[in-house]
Amino acid sequence: MTASRSLRVVPDADGAVAKLSLRGVSKSFRSATGDVVPAIEDVTLDVEAGEFVCLIGPSGSGKSSILHLLAGLETPDAGEVLLDGRVIAGPGPDRALLFQEPALFPWMSVRANVEFGLRMLRLPATEMRDRADAWLAKVELSEFADAQPHELSRGMRQRAALARALVCRPDVLLADEPFGSLDAQAREILQQELQSLWTELGNTLVFVTHNVREAVLLADRVVVLSARPGTPIEEHRITSPRPRRLEDALLSRVVVDIHEHLVKEVERAAREEVARTDLA
């Protein structure tokens, strides 16, 4: 693996247009104290159609910023964010975003939540209901269709959120640590469910996590980001066949490898931080 500070993660230039790409993208935000903090700097990253990419990095490495840019919720300060080679102008039904919290609308039933995106597409009521019910069945929530979100467990709520995101048949699913707040058991179940759904649907998936084991278990490619401001510093291709299991020895070796790199990166960032404060 390369250990250079800034890695350009661009798959082989075979002329095909990547599903998603960031080209030299920088984005900063204003902190609560009013300072301008760079979240990501000069990020170049391509994601192929149907690829499952995990972004991993220390906290503050701008993982969520990258997702929000891809979702079209934010615009880059510099560089380009492209979908099928075209600049992303805003959110669209072709890209769904999953959050760490389920973010279900608490005033709607579970079914109405799943129907939300379809309603925005102005589908006829019967089709809306059929598609919502089919997805509720897929995530095993049929009997909770008329329940309110707060009546569900955390894991069930996240499954409802998954159904809400996928019912519009998006080409791209963006996931921002969606299993981060679940207990170990619910997390494992959802990881397996996501694996099989992805195998079935073939969506392009960009998945942010800070859990190395989760990244290695799920991804075709794990992209490691540096500490703030985030930029890709290395990548691992995971070629093990699916469905994968965490006990797989090959996977464990990759986990250890990435973990070491991450620890080094966090230490490096900490040293730089100390050096900066010493200078100041």
Next chain:
Amino acid sequence: MLAQIWPRVALVAAILLVWWAVAASDLAPDWALPSPGDVWEQLTANLFGEGGLLVAAQRSLLRLAIGMAAAVVIGTLLGIAMAASGPVQRSVGTLMTGLQALPSIAWLPLAAVWLGFGERAVLFVVVIGAFPAIAIATAASLRQAPPTLVRAGRTLGARGWTLYRRVVLPAAVPGYWAGLQQAWAIAWRALMAGELIIAGGVGLGHLLGRASFDTSLILAVMVVIVVIGVAVDYLFASVDRRIRRRRGLIATA
């Protein structure tokens, strides 16, 4: 159900008992503090008929409804404008806070000059008392729409007015309702004060204003005012509970 009712019944019974004991003793003369029985007699004797308590209550509630309707329209529109624009929030928002600090009955002398010593001045006091609370609650609840829900709405394809109607407005409902509940209490007190001062008319406050030394009638009117207050507040609170329970904001015991 029983556990909810008995503390209330017990407290009312205790107050009645103390009242009865004080009235029966030599501590207070009868003209100053009539017994609960006298008040009850007044209450039942004056309940019906022209100039009775029920007609007065009905007229007061009608005024309250008109005043609240106007306050809701003004307060909601101002609140939406405050939520939508920073400068409006800073200017109008501060004005609303200032208005809230002023007891609305303080407007009555001015209102009497502008609108005459009557019905319209009373309504003015009710509206100017209630709408700032609604404006402040509207603005706060709209601004506090959870950002993740707004983001979820946007990625699911809602934007502009649709995003507002489907996500921002429903998210604001609990805070808005709390504002209405607060505004109604202000409006009710302002109405009673206004009616009390402007004595010529039909209404509970007017009755109170004209009762002069008839202490049993004064107390009878006060009882009616309290009963209406508790009843309306109960209605607001039960709707509030329903909203919160539906969203899982209170534990369903």
